[in-house]
Amino acid sequence: MATATQREIAEPANIGWxxxxxxxxxxxxxxxxxxxxxxxxxxxxMTVFLYSLVDNVIVNPNPPNFVGLENYEEVLTNRKFRGxxxxxxxxxxxxxxxxxxxxxxxxxxxxxxxxxxNVKAVFRVIYILPWVFTAxxxxxxWRLLLNPHGVVNFVLLELGLVPELLEWLSDRKLxxxxxxxxxxxxxxxxYLVSFLAGLQGIPDDLYESGRVDGGNAWQxxxxxxxxxxxxxxxxxxxLDFIWTIHQFTLIWMTTGGGPLRSTEVLSTYTYKAAxxxxxxxxxxxxxxxxxxICTFVAIFYVRSQRMADE
Amino acid sequence: xxxSRRQILIRKILVWIALILGACFAGxxxxxxxSSSFKSNLEIFAYPPALIDYSFSFEAYxxxxxxxxxxxxxxxxxxxxxxxTICTVVTSILAxxxxxxxxxRFKKVLNLIIIGVQSVPPITLMIPYxxxxxxxxxxxxxxALVLTxxxxxxxxxxxxxxxxxxxxxxxxxxxxxIDGGGxxxxxxxxxxxxxxxxxxxxxxxxxMLAWNEFLFALTLTxxxxxxxxxxxxxxxxxxxxxxxxxxxxxxVLGSLPVLILFLLFQRYFIAGMSAGSVKG
Numbered sequence: 001m002a003t004a005t006q007r008e009i010a011e012p013a014n015i016g017w018x019x020x021x022x023x024x025x026x027x028x029x030x031x032x033x034x035x036x037x038x039x040x041x042x043x044x045x046m047t048v049f050l051y052s053l054v055d056n057v058i059v060n061p062n063p064p065n066f067v068g069l070e071n072y073e074e075v076l077t078n079r080k081f082r083g084x085x086x087x088x089x090x091x092x093x094x095x096x097x098x099x100x101x102x103x104x105x106x107x108x109x110x111x112x113x114x115x116x117x118n119v120k121a122v123f124r125v126i127y128i129l130p131w132v133f134t135a136x137x138x139x140x141x142w143r144l145l146l147n148p149h150g151v152v153n154f155v156l157l158e159l160g161l162v163p164e165l166l167e168w169l170s171d172r173k174l175x176x177x178x179x180x181x182x183x184x185x186x187x188x189x190x191y192l193v194s195f196l197a198g199l200q201g202i203p204d205d206l207y208e209s210g211r212v213d214g215g216n217a218w219q220x221x222x223x224x225x226x227x228x229x230x231x232x233x234x235x236x237x238x239l240d241f242i243w244t245i246h247q248f249t250l251i252w253m254t255t256g257g258g259p260l261r262s263t264e265v266l267s268t269y270t271y272k273a274a275x276x277x278x279x280x281x282x283x284x285x286x287x288x289x290x291x292x293i294c295t296f297v298a299i300f301y302v303r304s305q306r307m308a309d310e
Numbered sequence: 311x312x313x314s315r316r317q318i319l320i321r322k323i324l325v326w327i328a329l330i331l332g333a334c335f336a337g338x339x340x341x342x343x344x345s346s347s348f349k350s351n352l353e354i355f356a357y358p359p360a361l362i363d364y365s366f367s368f369e370a371y372x373x374x375x376x377x378x379x380x381x382x383x384x385x386x387x388x389x390x391x392x393x394x395t396i397c398t399v400v401t402s403i404l405a406x407x408x409x410x411x412x413x414x415r416f417k418k419v420l421n422l423i424i425i426g427v428q429s430v431p432p433i434t435l436m437i438p439y440x441x442x443x444x445x446x447x448x449x450x451x452x453x454a455l456v457l458t459x460x461x462x463x464x465x466x467x468x469x470x471x472x473x474x475x476x477x478x479x480x481x482x483x484x485x486x487x488i489d490g491g492g493x494x495x496x497x498x499x500x501x502x503x504x505x506x507x508x509x510x511x512x513x514x515x516x517x518m519l520a521w522n523e524f525l526f527a528l529t530l531t532x533x534x535x536x537x538x539x540x541x542x543x544x545x546x547x548x549x550x551x552x553x554x555x556x557x558x559x560x561x562v563l564g565s566l567p568v569l570i571l572f573l574l575f576q577r578y579f580i581a582g583m584s585a586g587s588v589k590g
Contacts, residue, residue, distance in 0.1 A: 298429035
């Protein structure tokens with residue numbers, strides 16, 4: 001440190017300029033990114049926060065009044081909000097758990113030594129297929145399949161698994177599970193791919209020494225595979241949880257939050273508050289609550305990433 | 311010996327049964343959508359369902375492809391996705407270079423912010439975006455979509471690009487620097503050409519994210535000539551809820567670009583998918 005300062009004093013001024021330029025250079029390369037993020041992330045988040053602290057923004061011609069945390073009080077005690085919150089949590093937690101189970105099972109299956117490389121390649125493509133489709137197309141696809149006169153009801157009825165044709169997406173008791181199932185179908189490939197990469201990273205001699213110690217397949221899975229995949233599992237689950245809370249399109253296009261708000265999640269609730277009821281302050285407040293939930297989960301995600309780095 | 315051979319055979323059969331059941335779970339819904347898009351509208355909900363004995367026709371595809379309004383959705387989607395991809399790739403190369411090759415004071419914080427952006431809910435940004443985009447005078451324009459899409463494509467792209475540059479030895483660019491090349495020359499002449507696989511991965515993944523976007527396209531465009539394919543499907547569902555075969559044909563056509571990219575660049579896709587969550 002001391003030598004650097006001495007040199008700076010001793011050298012002519014243009015070296016100082018060069019050094020300053022070198023110091024600023026990384027920021028120059030980052031400037032398009034920083035500009036965009038400042039304009040389209042930082043400023044908007046501050047705007048939403050401000051909106052959530054006043055009454056009647058945008059639509060009301062009167063200047064808005066500062067109301068402090070009144071909007072938060074109103075939102076958090078609202079029954080509709082609580083319903084949407086519990087639906088969101090159910091939707092997200094069930095999705096994450098099912099994604100994990102299906103993704104890992106398929107990855108283990110595709111990693112089996114009993115299959116040839118070509119077979120694996122073909123089935124890998126089939127298994128990743130749901131991920132290729134965008135949410136609005138997945139919504140159409142499942143509205144087709146789950147239609148009361150659709151093929152799912154036909155098969156279940158023929159097999160005697162259901163007593164009558166079910167209204168999967170418009171029955172209050174079934175709809176939340178139906179949309180959760182659709183989300184499970186569309187989201188597991190992300191886990192599958194990550195687990196496939198993770199499984200290939202586990203050294204073979206770990207299993208060999210496990211076998212020498214007399215472990216059976218289940219014990220090997222429990223004591224070698226799972227612990228080795230743990231960092232991937234944690235970051236996948238956290239990221240997926242955040243993404244599932246973000247989910248809007250799938251629910252908007254299958255049930256629109258209905259019937260009778262039985263599939264209303266926080267994102268559809270916010271959208272309706274903003275664009276149907278034009279209660280922008282309330283919508284902003286809900287949006288801030290969603291942001292808070294996601295940020296809370298993201299802190300753990302960033303921590304898990306840091307640990308993976310070290 | 312024979313016992314163990316039989317055991318292996320039994321295991322093999324079990325694995326195949328599981329494999330095929332899994333393939334049905336993943337593939338049959340897609341197959342049903344594709345086959346239904348070739349049916350007439352009456353046959354789609356025929357009871358019992360028509361498995362193969364239906365009048366195979368391209369009628370729905372003809373209807374979609376001869377409708378200038380629906381072709382416009384495709385044009386918009388391609389244009390926006392390509393613009394987003396170009397802008398994201400260029401911006402993320404510059405940012406990735408900075409993160410990978412320089413040490414600077416706010417590096418950690420900025421890196422953290424970029425990872426953190428992934429967790430910001432689109433629905434939270436949507437409310438202020440509406441006002442901001444109107445204020446900027448770009449409501450209902452391509453610029454509105456390109457700028458807002460970049461918020462969520464950029465974060466992945468930078469993480470992926472930084473990761474890729476980190477795998478390249480620093481000696482490479484230092485040699486050029488000593489030869490008198492500036493840092494930009496080093497990036498452009500040396501790093502970019504050898505990073506092509508990484509750049510393709512970023513590009514393909516970005517295109518897909520942009521092609522699939524729904525919420526911003528729904529709120530930031532107003533007229534049908536600015537709508538993208540996902541919104542087009544949404545509109546078709548609202549307007550003629552009985553034209554199922556057309557909706558499905560539009561869905562199949564709308565999936566093709568990503569499907570083709572996926573089949574061509576599988577490896578890169580997979581790199582893209584895991585970059586967000588797991589660092590290699």
